[in-house]
Amino acid sequence: MNAPLALNRRDLMLAGGGFTLAFTILRGGRAQAMADARPQAGDPAAAAADGAPAFAPNAFIRIDRAGPVRLVMPNVEMGQGVYTGEATLMAEELDIGLDQVVLEHAPPNEALYAMPALKMQATGGSTSTRAAWQVLREAGAVARVMLVGAAAKNWSVDPAACTVERGVVHHAASGRTATYGELAEAAARQPVPPKVTLKDPKDFALIGKSFRRLDTAAKVDGSAIYGMDASTPGMKIAVVVQCPIYGGRVKSVDDSAARAVPGVRDVIHLDDAVAVSGDHFWAAKTGADALKIEWDGGEHADFSTAALFKGLDDSSLNGKALVAREVGDVGRGGGHRLDAVYQVPMLAHAPMEPLNALVHVRPDACEIWVGTQVPVRCVDAAAAVTGLPADKIILHNHYLGGGFGRRLEEDSVRLAVRIAKPLGYPVKVIWTREQDIQHDVPRPAYHDRIGAVLGGDGLPVAWTDRVTSESVMRRWVPAGLRKDGLDSDTVEGSAEPPYDFPNLRVEWVRHDMPNGMAVGWWRGVGPTHNLFKVESFIDECAHAAGKDPVAYRRALLQKNPRVLGVLNLAAEKMGWDSPRSGGRIGRGVAVASPFGSHVCTMVEIEVSAQGEIRLLRSVSAVDCGMVVNPNTVEAQIQGGLVFGWTGALYSQITYEGGAVQQSNFNDYRMMRMNETPPLEVHIVHSSEAPGGIGEVGTAIAAPALGNAIFAATGMRIRTLPIDRGLLVQDKGAQKAVLTALPLGALVLAGAAVAGSGRSDAGEEA
Amino acid sequence: MFTLNVNGQSHDVDVPPDMPLLWVLRDVVGLTGTKFGCGVAQCGACTVHVAGQAMRSCVLPVSALGSRPVTTVEAVGQTPAGQKVQQAWLEIEVVQCGYCQSGQVMSAAALLTHTPDPTDADIDAAMSGNICRCGTYARIREAIKLAATGRTTAMPTVPIAAPAGPGAQS
Numbered sequence: 001m002n003a004p005l006a007l008n009r010r011d012l013m014l015a016g017g018g019f020t021l022a023f024t025i026l027r028g029g030r031a032q033a034m035a036d037a038r039p040q041a042g043d044p045a046a047a048a049a050d051g052a053p054a055f056a057p058n059a060f061i062r063i064d065r066a067g068p069v070r071l072v073m074p075n076v077e078m079g080q081g082v083y084t085g086e087a088t089l090m091a092e093e094l095d096i097g098l099d100q101v102v103l104e105h106a107p108p109n110e111a112l113y114a115m116p117a118l119k120m121q122a123t124g125g126s127t128s129t130r131a132a133w134q135v136l137r138e139a140g141a142v143a144r145v146m147l148v149g150a151a152a153k154n155w156s157v158d159p160a161a162c163t164v165e166r167g168v169v170h171h172a173a174s175g176r177t178a179t180y181g182e183l184a185e186a187a188a189r190q191p192v193p194p195k196v197t198l199k200d201p202k203d204f205a206l207i208g209k210s211f212r213r214l215d216t217a218a219k220v221d222g223s224a225i226y227g228m229d230a231s232t233p234g235m236k237i238a239v240v241v242q243c244p245i246y247g248g249r250v251k252s253v254d255d256s257a258a259r260a261v262p263g264v265r266d267v268i269h270l271d272d273a274v275a276v277s278g279d280h281f282w283a284a285k286t287g288a289d290a291l292k293i294e295w296d297g298g299e300h301a302d303f304s305t306a307a308l309f310k311g312l313d314d315s316s317l318n319g320k321a322l323v324a325r326e327v328g329d330v331g332r333g334g335g336h337r338l339d340a341v342y343q344v345p346m347l348a349h350a351p352m353e354p355l356n357a358l359v360h361v362r363p364d365a366c367e368i369w370v371g372t373q374v375p376v377r378c379v380d381a382a383a384a385v386t387g388l389p390a391d392k393i394i395l396h397n398h399y400l401g402g403g404f405g406r407r408l409e410e411d412s413v414r415l416a417v418r419i420a421k422p423l424g425y426p427v428k429v430i431w432t433r434e435q436d437i438q439h440d441v442p443r444p445a446y447h448d449r450i451g452a453v454l455g456g457d458g459l460p461v462a463w464t465d466r467v468t469s470e471s472v473m474r475r476w477v478p479a480g481l482r483k484d485g486l487d488s489d490t491v492e493g494s495a496e497p498p499y500d501f502p503n504l505r506v507e508w509v510r511h512d513m514p515n516g517m518a519v520g521w522w523r524g525v526g527p528t529h530n531l532f533k534v535e536s537f538i539d540e541c542a543h544a545a546g547k548d549p550v551a552y553r554r555a556l557l558q559k560n561p562r563v564l565g566v567l568n569l570a571a572e573k574m575g576w577d578s579p580r581s582g583g584r585i586g587r588g589v590a591v592a593s594p595f596g597s598h599v600c601t602m603v604e605i606e607v608s609a610q611g612e613i614r615l616l617r618s619v620s621a622v623d624c625g626m627v628v629n630p631n632t633v634e635a636q637i638q639g640g641l642v643f644g645w646t647g648a649l650y651s652q653i654t655y656e657g658g659a660v661q662q663s664n665f666n667d668y669r670m671m672r673m674n675e676t677p678p679l680e681v682h683i684v685h686s687s688e689a690p691g692g693i694g695e696v697g698t699a700i701a702a703p704a705l706g707n708a709i710f711a712a713t714g715m716r717i718r719t720l721p722i723d724r725g726l727l728v729q730d731k732g733a734q735k736a737v738l739t740a741l742p743l744g745a746l747v748l749a750g751a752a753v754a755g756s757g758r759s760d761a762g763e764e765a
Numbered sequence: 766m767f768t769l770n771v772n773g774q775s776h777d778v779d780v781p782p783d784m785p786l787l788w789v790l791r792d793v794v795g796l797t798g799t800k801f802g803c804g805v806a807q808c809g810a811c812t813v814h815v816a817g818q819a820m821r822s823c824v825l826p827v828s829a830l831g832s833r834p835v836t837t838v839e840a841v842g843q844t845p846a847g848q849k850v851q852q853a854w855l856e857i858e859v860v861q862c863g864y865c866q867s868g869q870v871m872s873a874a875a876l877l878t879h880t881p882d883p884t885d886a887d888i889d890a891a892m893s894g895n896i897c898r899c900g901t902y903a904r905i906r907e908a909i910k911l912a913a914t915g916r917t918t919a920m921p922t923v924p925i926a927a928p929a930g931p932g933a934q935s
Contacts, residue, residue, distance in 0.1 A: 079862030079899045212858065219863030220854045220870055222798015222838035228864075229797035237792060262781060280792035281801075282784040352802050352810060352864040352898045401800070401864025402898050433803040631858050635904070639861055642900025665807035665896060674889035676902035 054184035059112035060139045063184045068102045074113040075128040078400035080694040081632035082128045084213045092206045093140030095164035105397045108375035123373045126595040126692025141196035150186035151178050210631035227398040230358045230369035235426045238277040239284040242439045245297040245658035246517050257290035268419050275419045299515050305654040312447035316468040319509035324491040328503035330462040339451040342533040344720045345652035347443040353401020354436040357416035360426035365392040371400035373407040381414040405521035409441045438660040442653045443522030444470040446529045450537050458545025463501040465494050468509040492526030498563040499556035527594035527699035535590035535703030562598045567591045569621035570600040586711025590703035597624035597691030601704040607712045611727035615677040623684035624691040634681040640697020646671040648702035772840035782828035787811045789827050798838040798867050809895030812868035819875035838867040846877040853912035861899035869895050
């Protein structure tokens, strides 16, 4: 396979929509930065800061005279397994073993590490493997050509007569061998090949096999260093208290009690927050708890979730709709019409590692230790706060204790630098879990008005879908908006359903959060919200047509063989045609093509008379093209499903009086061990280009569950999180409703039970 | 002043009596393997062994420790159950972001110490206080069952370094 060093095909392949598209259509300076990230000679600046390796053919590979090959990871490891995957891509073309490498976190350097899919140094949107697939294999192949070339030159033989095994170059005819380390200096003098030939996939030795992850040993013995664990001499710890109301200000502070706490060093007064630094977290936390702060809530002080949804509904009916995609004429023809409104809430990310950043602001430089998905944005934020030039901001990236989109924001680093700036000493600012949840950049709420007209055969002849929401993109990457202002993320998963609909119209109405209240990306981005609606509503159509949900989807997928393939595989593995009977047991199905992959998830559940939902079993089939590491694909689907079901079952961020009402894991619940069913994952063999995988499970989880609830109870779930009150069989038993209590938790949150009882089967929830 | 026995070593610490063990370990003793996740015993990331029992160190005042020895994730591999659990975690490839896994490993090691052949219900009871946001529960269950059989094998380790550069400390 010949691989010219060009970007167009890959750009097109990745331009799926939403998060990815936003970056892909960026042009100008960043495009050049991307070109610079291609395999290149020397890269002297990076090499100089990196112990001047003997051979650094590009930004990703360092070969010293002795020791393992060092691979620099352009993306961040936040659990998705990308370090192992990216190392595999390079090692494959280098012909070395994964046991022969060490990995390094990349420093912030957009010129070197911006990947073509995003055109900036960021990790998100399930883009890493898709972007790195070509770039990092080429990086490895370039290095191999230069190393083999050096050996061939030394030996005066044809490079084509040399082979490589585990980093040792052999020339069979002469019996000579040389290690990569021995060849490093000579390889650095070799010309950089303008073109490289990549391996034919049939010759892959590493790609496609389940090699053990490279980051896990340190994560089971406590030695892995996350941002939270960073330290530097003289470091103090700070706890921050932000105004409970977004955009609010400090009116007055009495910090006398805080300053009296033993171990407290300083109280840092900002206009929107107060921080306390101390010798250790406990001193800082005790001090912060002793602050007496009076807040001025400002313009958001009357913001509430009820008002938000009322506003969304109003905008949906009366706002200006932008057409995202139109096929045929949805007004044509008549038939049985169905309409529904779906709503999903604002969500916090709640990564297990609460936000934190260690910052040392000195007169001449600012040093930051943090785990971030956007290192360059953090540098820019620190430069803006300190007034220092960006090249005086030194950022050490770390493992992320979960990202999920939260660490695509630099707000926490900006605040930590503001706190550190007046102190002079290094300070690690740690968000308490309460601060983390209440001061997230939450996923926006969505209001979707969807409709279909079913023809004589029961299949949709017209499909309409109007999404109403705030736009993340217009704040985060405004250049990604379509010329008319369309945010393609809001309709990703809606605009191009996998089904054969002859007439379709998908629209988006922008509904701004009050006064610029920031909302952000959340795992699964557009598809997480849209697939819930599309796959639930197609289930409604199947029910209205009197058809089996799988058979109905099959009929609509005849022109879409990869999607049909995962549907059929999941149905076979689940035994869809031989359902369990009895009680309130039901199975749900959802199928879609998020992030360039194709997935079908089926889940079997039981709903108790009291409305408790128990997941019994789940089967997923995924076609994500060529697989780098099957074990990682399985893990991401499994974990993604739990993440998505957690959202559907429990999660919402609500506001009253401008303040977030949730605070910790007692009222922002997570699924737990005792609630997790067996999670079967079946991977379809494919030679297509790789698709994304980190968010696929999350996006497909909720509709499969909602459809299973319908099958079990006759209740259609159109609003998340799922209201257990609607699932109570016997109204008299409502008082007994509890949501699957975790057995091991010390403090348990009783679920609020809505007053409404179960309505007739098939009615709107 | 308190004298703690952590991982077999004695530490004299001058800290307030209400300071949770978690922060004594992390900010005073310098053992950062034990994680902060919630501060209110809801997530289990801070789980350590106190005299062999799994406890949430984020709500355990240092003054309540008395003379009981503390084992953290850094040393649990020196116990038979801890060693089996860590090996099984690698073999089953449990870990994703890994931040909760210190606590998961400690809860699982305590479970296997007291219940060498746990049932699914035993696993639910011992492990449902540990949240994993990455959703690795199914593999944790599988790994505990593997560890219980004792049929684990040694795994290779690959270190990952922070970027080299001026002032790199971590």
